[in-house]
Amino acid sequence: MNEDSLYIEEFLNGDEKGFEMLVRKYQDRILNIIYSLIGKDRESEDIAQEVFLKVYHGLRYFRRHSRFSTWLYRIVANTAYGFLRKRGNVVSDESALENSVTTRKDPRESLSMKEREAMLQKALARVPIKFKTAMVFKDIEGLSYIEISRILRCSIGTVESKIYRARQFLKDELLELGGGSV
Amino acid sequence: MRECADIERRLSRYLDKEMNDADRAMVEAHLAGCPLCKKEMSELARLKGLVMETERKTLPRDYLVCRIRESIADERRAIGRLSLAGMGIFARRLIPVPVAVIIVSVVFMIFTSMQPVTKSSLEDYIFSGRAATTETALELILGSQN
Numbered sequence: 507m508n509e510d511s512l513y514i515e516e517f518l519n520g521d522e523k524g525f526e527m528l529v530r531k532y533q534d535r536i537l538n539i540i541y542s543l544i545g546k547d548r549e550s551e552d553i554a555q556e557v558f559l560k561v562y563h564g565l566r567y568f569r570r571h572s573r574f575s576t577w578l579y580r581i582v583a584n585t586a587y588g589f590l591r592k593r594g595n596v597v598s599d600e601s602a603l604e605n606s607v608t609t610r611k612d613p614r615e616s617l618s619m620k621e622r623e624a625m626l627q628k629a630l631a632r633v634p635i636k637f638k639t640a641m642v643f644k645d646i647e648g649l650s651y652i653e654i655s656r657i658l659r660c661s662i663g664t665v666e667s668k669i670y671r672a673r674q675f676l677k678d679e680l681l682e683l684g685g686g687s688v
Numbered sequence: 689m690r691e692c693a694d695i696e697r698r699l700s701r702y703l704d705k706e707m708n709d710a711d712r713a714m715v716e717a718h719l720a721g722c723p724l725c726k727k728e729m730s731e732l733a734r735l736k737g738l739v740m741e742t743e744r745k746t747l748p749r750d751y752l753v754c755r756i757r758e759s760i761a762d763e764r765r766a767i768g769r770l771s772l773a774g775m776g777i778f779a780r781r782l783i784p785v786p787v788a789v790i791i792v793s794v795v796f797m798i799f800t801s802m803q804p805v806t807k808s809s810l811e812d813y814i815f816s817g818r819a820a821t822t823e824t825a826l827e828l829i830l831g832s833q834n
Contacts, residue, residue: 526753533752538744551747555755562760623743630739644704645739651706662706670700677735 510574517565525565529558532575535647536582542642543586545631557585572656579647579657583639590635629679633672640665641672691718695725703732 507515509531516524536557541550560581568577630638640658643649649657654665695718701707702715719726 529753529756530749534744534746537747538742541745542739542742547745550745551752551755555752555759558752558756559759562756620743622738626738626742641739645736646742651701651704666698666701666706669704670697673700673732673735676739677731680735680738 511570514565514568514574525562528561528574532578533558536578538646539579539582539642540586542630542646543583543635543638544589545627549589553585553589557581560585576653576656579643579649580659583657586639587635625680625683629676629683632679633675637668637672637675640668641676644669692722692725695719695722696728699725699729699732703729703736 510528513524513527513531517528518524533554537550537554540553540557541547544550544553557578561578564581568574633641640654643654643657644651651662651665651669655662658665658668660668695715698707698711698715702712707715719729
Protein backbone atom coordinates (compact mmCIF):
# COMPACT_ATOMS: atom_id res chain seq x y z
CA MET A 507 0.00 0.00 0.00
CA ASN A 508 1.46 3.37 -1.01
CA GLU A 509 1.51 6.54 1.06
CA ASP A 510 -1.60 8.03 -0.56
CA SER A 511 -3.59 4.87 0.05
CA LEU A 512 -2.61 4.93 3.72
CA TYR A 513 -3.78 8.53 4.06
CA ILE A 514 -7.02 7.69 2.27
CA GLU A 515 -7.60 4.70 4.59
CA GLU A 516 -7.00 6.93 7.62
CA PHE A 517 -9.48 9.46 6.36
CA LEU A 518 -12.12 6.89 5.50
CA ASN A 519 -11.71 5.44 9.00
CA GLY A 520 -12.66 8.82 10.43
CA ASP A 521 -9.26 10.42 10.97
CA GLU A 522 -9.20 13.77 9.18
CA LYS A 523 -5.43 13.90 9.57
CA GLY A 524 -5.20 11.51 6.63
CA PHE A 525 -6.92 14.06 4.43
CA GLU A 526 -4.75 16.87 5.77
CA MET A 527 -1.63 14.90 4.90
CA LEU A 528 -2.88 14.58 1.33
CA VAL A 529 -3.45 18.34 1.19
CA ARG A 530 0.04 19.08 2.51
CA LYS A 531 1.60 16.63 0.07
CA TYR A 532 -0.13 17.92 -3.05
CA GLN A 533 -0.95 21.57 -2.32
CA ASP A 534 2.07 23.13 -4.06
CA ARG A 535 1.84 20.88 -7.11
CA ILE A 536 -1.86 21.60 -7.48
CA LEU A 537 -1.35 25.33 -6.97
CA ASN A 538 1.34 25.48 -9.66
CA ILE A 539 -0.75 23.51 -12.15
CA ILE A 540 -3.75 25.75 -11.54
CA TYR A 541 -1.62 28.87 -11.74
CA SER A 542 -0.25 27.72 -15.10
CA LEU A 543 -3.76 26.99 -16.33
CA ILE A 544 -5.60 30.09 -15.18
CA GLY A 545 -2.84 32.55 -14.42
CA LYS A 546 -4.18 34.28 -11.34
CA ASP A 547 -2.46 34.05 -7.97
CA ARG A 548 -5.24 34.64 -5.48
CA GLU A 549 -7.82 32.79 -7.51
CA SER A 550 -5.41 29.89 -7.95
CA GLU A 551 -5.45 29.47 -4.17
CA ASP A 552 -9.24 29.59 -4.13
CA ILE A 553 -9.43 26.99 -6.88
CA ALA A 554 -6.87 24.79 -5.11
CA GLN A 555 -9.09 24.99 -2.03
CA GLU A 556 -12.13 24.11 -4.14
CA VAL A 557 -10.25 21.11 -5.56
CA PHE A 558 -9.42 19.79 -2.10
CA LEU A 559 -12.97 20.35 -0.89
CA LYS A 560 -14.14 18.21 -3.81
CA VAL A 561 -11.59 15.60 -2.76
CA TYR A 562 -12.83 15.79 0.85
CA HIS A 563 -16.43 15.19 -0.19
CA GLY A 564 -15.65 12.73 -2.97
CA LEU A 565 -12.94 10.56 -1.42
CA ARG A 566 -15.44 7.99 -0.15
CA TYR A 567 -16.60 7.52 -3.76
CA PHE A 568 -13.07 7.25 -5.18
CA ARG A 569 -12.76 3.81 -6.72
CA ARG A 570 -9.18 2.78 -6.57
CA HIS A 571 -8.95 1.57 -10.15
CA SER A 572 -6.58 4.46 -10.85
CA ARG A 573 -3.95 6.20 -8.77
CA PHE A 574 -5.13 8.87 -6.37
CA SER A 575 -2.98 11.46 -8.18
CA THR A 576 -4.69 10.67 -11.51
CA TRP A 577 -8.08 11.22 -9.90
CA LEU A 578 -6.85 14.38 -8.20
CA TYR A 579 -5.36 15.84 -11.41
CA ARG A 580 -8.64 15.12 -13.22
CA ILE A 581 -10.47 17.14 -10.57
CA VAL A 582 -7.91 19.92 -11.02
CA ALA A 583 -8.43 20.01 -14.79
CA ASN A 584 -12.22 19.96 -14.48
CA THR A 585 -12.27 22.64 -11.81
CA ALA A 586 -9.97 24.88 -13.84
CA TYR A 587 -12.15 24.35 -16.96
CA GLY A 588 -15.22 25.21 -14.90
CA PHE A 589 -13.58 28.37 -13.61
CA LEU A 590 -12.55 29.50 -17.09
CA ARG A 591 -15.98 28.70 -18.49
CA LYS A 592 -17.60 30.87 -15.86
CA ARG A 593 -15.16 33.73 -16.21
CA GLY A 594 -14.24 33.60 -19.87
CA ASN A 595 -10.58 33.60 -20.86
CA VAL A 596 -8.41 34.80 -18.01
CA VAL A 597 -5.36 36.94 -18.65
CA SER A 598 -2.63 36.68 -16.01
CA ASP A 599 -2.49 39.38 -13.42
CA GLU A 600 1.11 40.51 -13.34
CA SER A 601 0.70 42.62 -10.22
CA ALA A 602 -0.39 39.53 -8.33
CA LEU A 603 3.05 38.05 -8.91
CA GLU A 604 4.44 40.52 -6.36
CA ASN A 605 2.49 38.94 -3.52
CA SER A 606 3.24 35.31 -4.12
CA VAL A 607 5.70 33.32 -2.07
CA THR A 608 8.48 32.17 -4.40
CA THR A 609 11.57 30.09 -4.15
CA ARG A 610 13.91 32.69 -5.75
CA LYS A 611 16.22 34.66 -3.44
CA ASP A 612 18.45 37.00 -5.46
CA PRO A 613 16.53 40.29 -6.06
CA ARG A 614 18.26 40.99 -9.41
CA GLU A 615 17.61 37.51 -10.60
CA SER A 616 14.13 37.83 -9.22
CA LEU A 617 13.44 41.00 -11.20
CA SER A 618 14.50 39.55 -14.54
CA MET A 619 12.76 36.32 -13.66
CA LYS A 620 9.59 38.24 -12.86
CA GLU A 621 9.66 40.01 -16.19
CA ARG A 622 10.19 36.75 -17.98
CA GLU A 623 7.58 35.08 -15.83
CA ALA A 624 5.06 37.80 -16.53
CA MET A 625 5.58 37.43 -20.27
CA LEU A 626 5.41 33.66 -20.12
CA GLN A 627 2.28 33.72 -17.98
CA LYS A 628 0.68 36.20 -20.35
CA ALA A 629 1.52 34.00 -23.32
CA LEU A 630 0.35 30.88 -21.46
CA ALA A 631 -2.93 32.56 -20.62
CA ARG A 632 -3.59 33.00 -24.33
CA VAL A 633 -3.08 29.33 -25.14
CA PRO A 634 -6.47 27.61 -25.37
CA ILE A 635 -7.04 25.48 -22.29
CA LYS A 636 -7.97 22.39 -24.29
CA PHE A 637 -4.38 22.23 -25.55
CA LYS A 638 -2.61 23.83 -22.59
CA THR A 639 -3.71 21.32 -19.95
CA ALA A 640 -1.76 18.45 -21.48
CA MET A 641 1.35 20.63 -21.83
CA VAL A 642 1.11 21.82 -18.23
CA PHE A 643 0.82 18.26 -16.95
CA LYS A 644 3.85 17.35 -19.02
CA ASP A 645 6.14 20.31 -18.44
CA ILE A 646 5.08 21.55 -15.01
CA GLU A 647 4.23 18.25 -13.39
CA GLY A 648 6.48 15.99 -15.45
CA LEU A 649 3.81 13.37 -16.14
CA SER A 650 4.12 10.82 -18.90
CA TYR A 651 1.84 10.80 -21.96
CA ILE A 652 0.10 7.70 -20.69
CA GLU A 653 -0.65 9.31 -17.31
CA ILE A 654 -1.95 12.43 -19.06
CA SER A 655 -4.13 10.30 -21.32
CA ARG A 656 -5.66 8.69 -18.20
CA ILE A 657 -6.28 12.06 -16.57
CA LEU A 658 -7.82 13.63 -19.66
CA ARG A 659 -9.48 10.38 -20.70
CA CYS A 660 -8.16 10.49 -24.26
CA SER A 661 -5.71 8.54 -26.40
CA ILE A 662 -1.93 9.00 -26.27
CA GLY A 663 -2.10 10.29 -29.85
CA THR A 664 -4.51 13.01 -28.70
CA VAL A 665 -2.16 13.93 -25.85
CA GLU A 666 0.70 14.20 -28.34
CA SER A 667 -1.39 16.39 -30.61
CA LYS A 668 -2.57 18.63 -27.75
CA ILE A 669 0.97 19.17 -26.49
CA TYR A 670 2.22 19.90 -29.99
CA ARG A 671 -0.58 22.42 -30.60
CA ALA A 672 -0.08 24.06 -27.19
CA ARG A 673 3.63 24.55 -27.86
CA GLN A 674 2.92 26.03 -31.28
CA PHE A 675 0.41 28.45 -29.72
CA LEU A 676 2.82 29.34 -26.95
CA LYS A 677 5.68 29.94 -29.37
CA ASP A 678 3.52 32.24 -31.50
CA GLU A 679 2.28 34.16 -28.48
CA LEU A 680 5.79 34.60 -27.09
CA LEU A 681 7.01 35.80 -30.46
CA GLU A 682 4.17 38.29 -30.58
CA LEU A 683 4.72 39.53 -27.04
CA GLY A 684 8.50 39.55 -27.22
CA GLY A 685 8.69 40.68 -30.81
CA GLY A 686 11.60 38.36 -31.44
CA SER A 687 12.79 34.83 -30.98
CA VAL A 688 11.53 32.45 -28.29
CA MET B 689 8.91 19.25 -47.34
CA ARG B 690 6.14 16.76 -46.63
CA GLU B 691 8.63 14.76 -44.59
CA CYS B 692 9.52 17.93 -42.68
CA ALA B 693 5.83 18.60 -41.87
CA ASP B 694 5.48 15.05 -40.60
CA ILE B 695 8.65 15.26 -38.51
CA GLU B 696 7.69 18.67 -37.13
CA ARG B 697 4.47 17.22 -35.72
CA ARG B 698 6.48 14.50 -34.02
CA LEU B 699 9.16 16.73 -32.56
CA SER B 700 7.20 17.39 -29.37
CA ARG B 701 6.96 13.68 -28.69
CA TYR B 702 10.65 13.24 -29.48
CA LEU B 703 11.51 16.08 -27.15
CA ASP B 704 9.40 14.54 -24.38
CA LYS B 705 11.26 11.22 -24.79
CA GLU B 706 7.98 9.45 -25.47
CA MET B 707 9.06 7.75 -28.71
CA ASN B 708 9.98 4.18 -29.35
CA ASP B 709 13.50 3.44 -30.55
CA ALA B 710 12.58 3.09 -34.24
CA ASP B 711 10.73 6.41 -34.42
CA ARG B 712 13.46 8.17 -32.47
CA ALA B 713 16.10 6.89 -34.87
CA MET B 714 14.01 8.10 -37.80
CA VAL B 715 13.62 11.61 -36.32
CA GLU B 716 17.32 11.80 -35.47
CA ALA B 717 18.28 10.77 -38.99
CA HIS B 718 16.05 13.53 -40.38
CA LEU B 719 17.34 16.16 -37.97
CA ALA B 720 20.93 15.33 -38.94
CA GLY B 721 20.22 16.36 -42.52
CA CYS B 722 17.60 19.13 -42.12
CA PRO B 723 18.70 22.47 -40.66
CA LEU B 724 15.10 23.83 -40.65
CA CYS B 725 13.75 20.99 -38.51
CA LYS B 726 16.86 21.18 -36.34
CA LYS B 727 16.14 24.87 -35.73
CA GLU B 728 12.50 24.08 -34.96
CA MET B 729 13.69 21.40 -32.56
CA SER B 730 16.02 23.74 -30.68
CA GLU B 731 13.24 26.36 -30.40
CA LEU B 732 10.85 23.77 -29.03
CA ALA B 733 13.46 22.60 -26.53
CA ARG B 734 14.00 26.18 -25.37
CA LEU B 735 10.28 26.70 -25.04
CA LYS B 736 9.88 23.52 -23.02
CA GLY B 737 12.75 24.65 -20.81
CA LEU B 738 11.03 28.00 -20.21
CA VAL B 739 7.81 26.33 -19.10
CA MET B 740 9.64 23.77 -16.97
CA GLU B 741 11.61 26.48 -15.21
CA THR B 742 8.52 28.50 -14.42
CA GLU B 743 8.67 30.06 -11.01
CA ARG B 744 7.14 27.55 -8.60
CA LYS B 745 4.94 28.82 -5.85
CA THR B 746 4.94 27.35 -2.40
CA LEU B 747 2.35 27.75 0.29
CA PRO B 748 3.02 27.69 4.03
CA ARG B 749 2.60 24.10 5.26
CA ASP B 750 -0.77 24.53 6.95
CA TYR B 751 -2.12 27.45 4.97
CA LEU B 752 -4.49 25.47 2.78
CA VAL B 753 -5.32 22.96 5.51
CA CYS B 754 -6.53 25.82 7.74
CA ARG B 755 -8.57 27.37 4.93
CA ILE B 756 -10.17 24.03 4.14
CA ARG B 757 -10.93 23.34 7.81
CA GLU B 758 -12.68 26.71 8.06
CA SER B 759 -14.57 26.06 4.87
CA ILE B 760 -15.74 22.64 6.05
CA ALA B 761 -16.81 24.15 9.40
CA ASP B 762 -18.76 26.84 7.48
CA GLU B 763 -20.43 24.16 5.37
CA ARG B 764 -21.45 22.26 8.49
CA ARG B 765 -22.84 25.42 10.09
CA ALA B 766 -24.76 26.17 6.89
CA ILE B 767 -26.21 22.65 6.87
CA GLY B 768 -27.25 23.13 10.52
CA ARG B 769 -28.93 26.44 9.67
CA LEU B 770 -30.67 24.82 6.71
CA SER B 771 -32.12 22.14 9.01
CA LEU B 772 -33.45 24.79 11.42
CA ALA B 773 -34.84 26.74 8.52
CA GLY B 774 -36.51 23.56 7.32
CA MET B 775 -38.10 23.08 10.72
CA GLY B 776 -39.21 26.71 10.59
CA ILE B 777 -40.99 26.15 7.29
CA PHE B 778 -42.76 23.13 8.77
CA ALA B 779 -43.70 25.11 11.84
CA ARG B 780 -44.96 27.98 9.70
CA ARG B 781 -47.16 25.60 7.77
CA LEU B 782 -48.75 24.43 11.02
CA ILE B 783 -49.47 27.96 12.28
CA PRO B 784 -53.01 28.15 10.67
CA VAL B 785 -54.12 25.13 12.72
CA PRO B 786 -53.96 26.72 16.20
CA VAL B 787 -55.15 30.03 14.76
CA ALA B 788 -58.22 28.33 13.28
CA VAL B 789 -58.88 26.55 16.59
CA ILE B 790 -58.68 29.86 18.48
CA ILE B 791 -60.98 31.63 15.99
CA VAL B 792 -63.57 28.84 16.13
CA SER B 793 -63.42 28.86 19.94
CA VAL B 794 -63.86 32.63 20.12
CA VAL B 795 -66.77 32.57 17.64
CA PHE B 796 -68.38 29.74 19.57
CA MET B 797 -67.99 31.61 22.87
CA ILE B 798 -69.48 34.79 21.36
CA PHE B 799 -72.36 32.83 19.83
CA THR B 800 -73.23 31.01 23.05
CA SER B 801 -72.94 34.18 25.17
CA MET B 802 -75.59 35.78 22.92
CA GLN B 803 -78.08 33.00 23.72
CA PRO B 804 -80.58 33.70 26.59
CA VAL B 805 -79.94 31.80 29.79
CA THR B 806 -82.25 28.78 30.17
CA LYS B 807 -84.28 28.45 33.29
CA SER B 808 -83.07 24.92 33.96
CA SER B 809 -80.36 22.74 32.64
CA LEU B 810 -80.80 19.54 30.68
CA GLU B 811 -79.56 17.55 33.67
CA ASP B 812 -82.20 19.15 35.98
CA TYR B 813 -84.90 18.24 33.49
CA ILE B 814 -83.73 14.68 33.17
CA PHE B 815 -83.49 14.20 36.95
CA SER B 816 -86.94 15.77 37.44
CA GLY B 817 -88.51 12.64 35.90
CA ARG B 818 -90.78 14.65 33.56
CA ALA B 819 -91.53 13.29 30.10
CA ALA B 820 -89.35 14.98 27.50
CA THR B 821 -90.60 15.90 24.11
CA THR B 822 -88.34 16.67 21.17
CA GLU B 823 -89.34 20.28 21.42
CA THR B 824 -88.39 20.61 25.09
CA ALA B 825 -85.09 18.78 24.53
CA LEU B 826 -84.15 21.11 21.68
CA GLU B 827 -85.22 24.07 23.74
CA LEU B 828 -82.95 23.00 26.57
CA ILE B 829 -79.97 22.29 24.31
CA LEU B 830 -80.21 25.36 22.07
CA GLY B 831 -81.75 27.72 24.55
CA SER B 832 -85.19 29.17 24.80
CA GLN B 833 -86.29 31.46 22.00
CA ASN B 834 -88.61 33.29 24.42
